[in-house]
Amino acid sequence: MKKINVEKLESNLRAVMTRTVEAGQMLGGICQINQDGKMISRVSVGTARLGEESPVQDNDIFRLASMTKNICSVTTMQMIDQNKITLDTEISKFFPGFKNKWIAKVDDKGNIIPDRKSNVPITVRHLVTHTNGIMASDPVGARMILQTGGFIKDSFKDLKDGVDFYENEAMLSFEPGSMWAYSGMAGCDLLSRMTEMIMDMPYDEYVKKFITEPLEMPDTVFEPTPEQWSRLVTVLNKDENGKFNDDPESLGKTIFSAPLSYHSGGASLVSTLNDYMKFSEAIRRGGIGSNGYRILSNERANMIGKPLTARGMQGMFFPSMQFGVLVNIRSGSDSLPDGCYGWGGAYGSLTWIDPVNRINVVYMRNSRLLANILDTSTGDKVFEKSVLDSLYD
Structure with a gap:
């Protein structure tokens, strides 16, 4: 296990976070790095809400966006722990409309049309690795999302509505397992709905009962209370005149375009730094929280960060990339040590676990x-390297 030069770490973190604020890319941010279960550094830069002078605090509430998926990975593995499903369970067992799904293509006029029936049954493995082709980020999938009005519709009230659409109306954009393409909400929504059906309870209630309450995460919720809304940070954006504002599409919502009642396993949670670090530590510690409460078996917790795909599979963002259970695994990267795994969200938050050096970020x-993830001054890769550069033997 490598050690951390704390002085260098904090200098690096503060520098990249300050540049991000000065570049007008965020109003403020806060990060924490733990090693071996102990906080090594916590750095806060900027302010929490537009028009206020208050600095960002560890109990300010952030929209997680796709960092919600890390919690969905645990609820899915809990179902596997209980022998309710396996990675190879065919989802048509729960959603019959996915049996022999149509695969789409783009015609000469740019329209999405059915091409052929799929020969590969979609499994839980395809959902957790983004190799399913359901409302995905590949060119055909992106065109399908555009033509159907986005990931979700205003008429969707809950997970069942969304899953009914994916099951009965949406086509696939490629043969499951043949490539990787990010399924921003659909894959996790299917997993979440599956949990609802297995446990006969709404997904938000399940998450509360089996993850957030046991781990003492009171501010990790799908529908904030009035007091929690008062602690939500600004989602920084600009209007057509270049003036900064609190993103209008996000006001009153936990993820843009989704009604509050739509508890997406892929995008809808809010949380605090304190809460999310408790969750991250529980995964690194083999499924047991720092308070001693076990949410997942050691075997299943350790499976989350193990590769389920080939490295650099067609469609992946980086040649070093592999996928585990809804997490990106990095090996051969120049910005993270080998074996690190985690994910980020569309609003900018990110997390990873370094199991070798026992680090949670x-x-x-x-x-x-x-800025783009590869921005040479402020992007995610720069933030990652600010941690990597502080490690020493």
């Missing part, structure tokens, strides 16, 4: 103006 920020 949680970085909270909310903005629609963030």
Whole structure:
């Protein structure tokens, strides 16, 4: 296990976070790095809400967006722990409309049309690795999302509505397992709905009963209370005149375009730095929280960060990338040590676990103006390297 030069770490973190604020890409942010279960560093830069002077605090509430998926990975593995499903369970067992699904293509006029029936049954493994082709990020999938009005519709009230659409109306954009393409909400929504059906309870109630309450995460919720809304940070954006504002599409919502009642396993949670670090630590510690409460068996917790796909599979963002259970696994990367795994969200927050060096990282920020992930001054890769560069033997 490598050690952390704390002085260098904090200098690096503060520098990249300050540049992000100065570049107008976020109003403020806060991050925490733990090693071996102990907080090594917590750095806060900027302010929490537009028009206020208050600095970002560890109990300010952030929209997680796709960092919600890390919690969905645990609820799915809990179902596997209980022998309710396996990674190879065919989802048509729960959703018959997915049996022999149509695969779409783009015609000469740019329209999405059915091409052929799929020969590969979609499994839980395809959902957790983004190799399912359901409302995915590949060119055909992106065109399908555009033509159907987005990931979700205003008429969707809950998970069942969304899953009914995916099951009965949406086509696949490729043969399951043949490539990787990010399924932003659909894959996790199917997993979450599956949990609802197995446990006969709404997904938000399940998450509360079996994850957030046991781990003492009171501010990790799908529908914030009035007091919690008062602690939500600004989602920084700009209007047509270039003036900063609190993103209008996100006001009153936990993820843009989704009604509050739509408890998406892929995108709808809010949380605090304190809460999310408790969750992250429970995964690194083999499924047991720092308070001693076990949410997952050691075997299943350790499976989350183990590769389920080939490295650099067609469609993946990086040649070093592999996928585990809803997490990106990095090996051969120049910005993270081998074996690190985690994910980020569309509003900018990100997290990863380094199992070799026993490090947990949680970085909270909310903005629609963030630089590209590869930005050489402020992007995610720069933040990752600011941690990597502080490690020494």
